[in-house]
Amino acid sequence: MQKYIVAHREDGLGNRINNMLSCLYLANQLGSIENFRFLWDCGRFYQKNHENVNFRGHNKETIVIGMSAEKKENIFSSPFIEKYFLHKESSFIKNEANKAQIKSFEEFKRQWDTDKWQYFFSPSHDAARNFNDIDFYEYRLKCSQIFYDIPFLPNLKKMINLAIADSEKLENYICIHIRAGDCIYDYSYHRLMGKAFTYHASCLGLVLEIAKREEHTQLVLVGDDVSSLQKMLDLLKGQQVICLNNIRNIDEYSNLELFFYDVVFMSKAKKIYGTSSAVTRVASSISPQVEFHNSYALFNIKERYAILHDNLSKFSSFSQFHLAFMYWHLYLYGEMLGEKYEVLVGYLQQALKYDNDNDKYRIHLLNCYVKNEIIYKAEAYAKEILKQRKEIFFTRLFLQYWDGCCYAECFLNYKKYTKGNPNIAYIVSRIFEFEKDFCEAMKVAIIAYDSVVENREIQAYLLELIAKYNMTIPKTRPIPSHPPKPLGASSRLKSHLSYKLGEAMILNSKSLLGYIRMPYVLSYIKDKHKQEQKEYQEKLKKNPNLKLPTLESYRDYEDSLKIKNTLSYKLGEALIKANSVRGGGRIFAYIAFFKEVRRLKRVFKEKKAKR
Known part of the structure; x- marks a missing residue:
């Protein structure tokens, strides 16, 4: 069986070329360039946003050379593509062992020789950085030859x-x-x-x-x-x-x-x-x-900190975003050097002055107050954030990168100061909910409620937790006598099978790998949803009080109806309709489904253009 080492990056052109050079180098080391294959999906770089391959900045003052990951046909010769581009879908059933942290070429070669898999994904970065037994000079010498031998257009x-x-x-x-x-x-x-x-x-x-x-x-x-x-x-x-x-x-x-x-x-x-x-x-x-x-x-x-102090005033004519970025670095270096908290707060406030929409600085400013145990300021600042930009703040607080949540280190500090601080407690409760620790979310929500009983926002959130996760308030806690209508209609609609299927279709349509795994993902979502519904019905049999309120009883019901008109929801509905057809008519149902997908994409694209 012929084995292949596959270049597989899906991000910018620099990482793709680097990964390709690495794979070609390894293929040569393994015996022949014929061991090399590559994948190439660039659909995301043709959308109308900053990642578009023709992007040159978003205003006259900011000229930026944007992304350059064009279609493979715009980069490589046809014979090169025909020979080395990986068309076979089965290639994605790859060896999971490649996920292991292999530290040397010898170890990689041993895996290559012994594993039954046909397709091997290389390290994401260049091989000389990943494998400790590759000489960096020799690697670069061969990569130079490889680069100039690639038949670019x-x-x-x-x-x-x-x-x-x-x-x-x-x-x-x-x-x-x-x-x-x-x-x-x-x-x-x-x-x-x-x-x-x-x-x-x-x-x-x-x-x-x-x-x-x-x-x-x-x-x-x-x-x-x-x-x-x-x-x-x-x-x-x-x-x-x-x-x-x-x-x-x-x-x-x-x-x-x-x-x-x-x-x-x-x-x-x-x-x-x-x-x-x-x-x-x-x-x-x-x-x-x-x-x-x-x-x-x-x-x-220490040198970075001093250099930035000395040079910062020279950049007053530069973009506000560069100034914010430099103040961010001053904050980070100052924190590492044990600078006074008042100075650190000043850096973050300056960063916000120049980039006011960047909640990264708010998240760290709150963290700065908490770490330095200036809790009354932390509580007052948390209250200000929740009043002015609650939902967008939480959206950004829970942003995730490849190695996890971007602000996990701040979460640990926030969690220490919930008692007597209802706004910090509310934020922490949302954090626990995000982490799927619903019991802790409930406990901290009760702490927030106990601190300020008249706070209808916290009261509503407490009831929302009860409704969403079938939880109960301990008997020692009185249920509010005249509670406002709960929030949660949007979450309920997003838990509908239609929405979940549609979201998965959109998410997985952004790459070739996504298209290939889409049937499995959709099947998994459908089975999981069915199991959740079964478990919910079993709970209702044991305790009818756990029945969720009607959608109309939620405060955000009217707004939530917009979800039914989203592309995600419409796509999911169309798929469920096609799947409901049995027998010989199913093929026609799927033909109708694909026509409906094209129609929906066209309609939503036109709506977006009108905006």
């Missing part, structure tokens, strides 16, 4: 050759790569996700310091944030500094073409200063000579 080959020719006009230059874009600006949700992207984007105060320390060398500023690059050039007047945008005109080329030019141009530099951005990692992977230096690793925490 003629327009991309042209960009590669142009970058090489332009690089030869400069001598011993150093590239400083400034990563901003979706990690900094408000068109993306990445900046909201706690510390997840903190060291992925460039902190301009540190970039300025690096440039000053290389003042006697020819510097080239490279990056996606065109507006800030030009302003940084103005700050460095008097030094040998040019901007890559002054060498090649961004208006003449696509995002995809600029990616290839920038990667190759940087790979020809003497040094690259940058972050963990995939663009700089590709550039350093295809050149054994270039030195890569992580902009953050150059300085210890």
Whole structure:
């Protein structure tokens, strides 16, 4: 049986190319390039948002070179695609052993030789970073050869050759790569996700310091944030500094073409200063000579803190989002260095001043009060948050990244101070509910209710918990005599099978892997829903008082009806209708279903366009 090592990244082009280079390298090490295959799903990069491959910023002041993960047909030659692109759906039944933390190539090869699986997913990053027995210089030397042997399309080959020719006009230059874009600006949700992207984007105060320390060398500023690059050039007047945008005109080329030019141009530099951005990692992977230096690793925490203090005032003309990001770094470094809490609070307040919609700063400001046991301020601030932006705050509080909830470290601190603090207790109760610890959610909700009996918001939430999770208030607690109508109609409608099926269809339609696993996911949801309904009916037989209220009795009933008109709900209804047909008519029912899916997508797309 022929075995294959599969490049499988579904995110930006830099990570895809890096993963592809890694797989081609490993395939060669395992005996032949014929062991290589790749997957390529890029549907998300053709939607009308900031991830679109033609995105160049969302206003005149912010020019950003956006994503470049175009269709494979726009990148590779047809013979390369025909030979190495993985069409077989069965490929996704891969070896689960690849999820193990394999530390060496020898271990990987042993698994390759002995496992029965046909398809092996490589490490997500480059093999030299994952396997401790691969020489980094040798790896980069081979990856350089591999990169230039890949049959990219003629327009991309042209960009590669142009970058090489332009690089030869400069001598011993150093590239400083400034990563901003979706990690900094408000068109993306990445900046909201706690510390997840903190060291992925460039902190301009540190970039300025690096440039000053290389003042006697020819510097080239490279990056996606065109507006800030030009302003940084103005700050460095008097030094040998040019901007890559002054060498090649961004208006003449696509995002995809600029990616290839920038990667190759940087790979020809003497040094690259940058972050963990995939663009700089590709550039350093295809050149054994270039030195890569992580902009953050150059300085210890104390040095970063001092540098930002000294340089921050020089960036007053830069985007408010860069200023917020620098204050965020000052807060993090100050916290690590044991700075006074009043100073830390000041940094977060300044960050909010420049990026007021970013609840990351509110979450950490509340955490700062709690950690320093300034509980009266924490309680007052929690009350202010709940009054002004409750639902959006909770949406962001529960954001998740690949390694879990973004704000889990804050949860632990919040949980220590619930008694006598109804607003903190309410937040903690919602946290326990999010964590599916419903008993603790109930306990803390009761603490909140006991603290402020007249608080109808907490009272309503307590009743909502009872209704949603079939819980009961302990006999020692009186049930409110005139409770307001509970909230929860929206949650009830979202628990309908129609909505759950539709949501799963939309979620899994975003990638090839999703389409393949969709039938299994839908079947699982249907079976689980059926089991939940069965368990609910059994509970009612034992205790009829557990019967849920009618939808009409909820406070949010009228608003919740909008859910029935969402694409998710409509898709689920259509699928249930098709599945209800038995016998020979089922094939026609499914044909009608697919027609209905196309119609619904068209209708909702038109509605979205009108908005």
